[in-house]
Every structure is written in structure tokens, then in C-alpha cells.
Amino acid sequence: MTDDEVNKLESLVIDMAIESWRFSRLFVRVAGKLDAGETAKYVNQLRYFQKKVEDGLNQIGLKVVNLEGQSFDAGMAVSAINIEDFEASDILIVEQMIEPVIMGADGLRRSGAVMLRKV
Template sequence: MSSETELTNAIISMVIEAWRFKGNYERLLTGLKPAEQKRYLNQFNWYFKKAAEGLESAGLRVAEFPVGMAFDPGLKISAVNLEDFQPGDPLVIKQILEPTILASDDRIAHVGSVILEKAAK
């Protein structure tokens, strides 16, 4: 494996771990007063923005698959609970476990994972 590939993999790994930390951090903030929540969330968002800038410097970016988005099997993500549903069920993204990371040419550098749920009718 080339040193460039190793560096790219290390950067991807750091961003994925930052993504996971963000979810834990947001859950932790729910126990604070609203003013404190806002302050600490703003601080973390600044950190996460810097991590995303580092990712972009490496020619990579996080693919945007928002919670609530309709799921399509052609999306560049892996659904960990897809087998829980019947073919034809209208599905949406319930939770993002890991982000999908794309290279500058839209090639998949890391396939993210999500949890699905049936779409509300």
C-alpha cells in the first residue's frame, strides 16, 4: 500500500470517528441547559467544520444523505437493516451510523452505513 493511500485511509478513519463522536456529543448535550447546549454545539460544529476542511484538502468529501431522505438501493450507502423490510416498502433513512466518503471524482472512498425505517404515510 502506498504512503498516499495510507494517508488517505487515515484521514477517512479520523473523519468517521469524528462523525461517531458527534452523535455521542449531541446526546450528551441534551442534559444541559439550552444556552449551554448552544455554546457547546457551536464549539463542536467549528471542530467538525475543520475536520471537513481537512478532508477536502485531501480531495475527499462527505456525501450528504440526510435523516428522513427516501432510501433508494442505488444510493452510495449500506443499509444495515434492509432485510427487515419487504420489497416495495417505502423506506427512509432513520439514522446515519457512518458517513459515505467520496473522492473528488465521485468515486466511493468509504461506504457509509445507515439504519432505515418505513416512511410515514
């Protein structure tokens, strides 16, 4: 494979990982509306799916990074979509990941997007 083909393939895998992450979050919200017995069954299936995705990504040196709940730092590999709502002196945390950060063995592969809130 040429370097260009490898880069295209990696980009496709990253796109699939991000969409899988988004779908998993949606799945959890929907499962939360079911009765407790059914929720547990479906959440276990989701965990299995997530583990398979994580294992596959690890095999090619990729990792999905979720920063929710962490203190926000301007140097994070994310775009804060609501940063204009805050003052420079505000202490902020990542309230919600809109898109996860994707890291590779050699560093950042794709930056994420977040919503912030004051501490």
C-alpha cells in the first residue's frame, strides 16, 4: 500500500470510530428509557460492541479519548464550541464531548469538539 492509501484507510477508520462513539452515546440515551431489566441487557451488548471497537483501534495504534469532566485547558486538542460564552478568567470544565479526540501512536490524529461550563 502507498502512504496515500494508508492515510485514506486510517481516515476512514477514524470516521467509523467517531460515528460508533456517537451512536453508542445515542444508544445509551435510548436504552435509559427502557425498563431496568431490558436496559441492562442492551447496555451489556453495547459494552461488548464498544470493547470490540476499542480492541480493533488498539491493534492499529488508535485510541478514542473522552475528556468529559476534566478541567478545560486552551492547549487541549479540542474546539470549544461555546468558548465565547465565558470570560478569560473563568475556570471551565468539559461538560460534554461533541466529538472525541482520536490519538495515534505518534500523537494526535483528529481533534475533538466540546461544550464547556463554569466550575
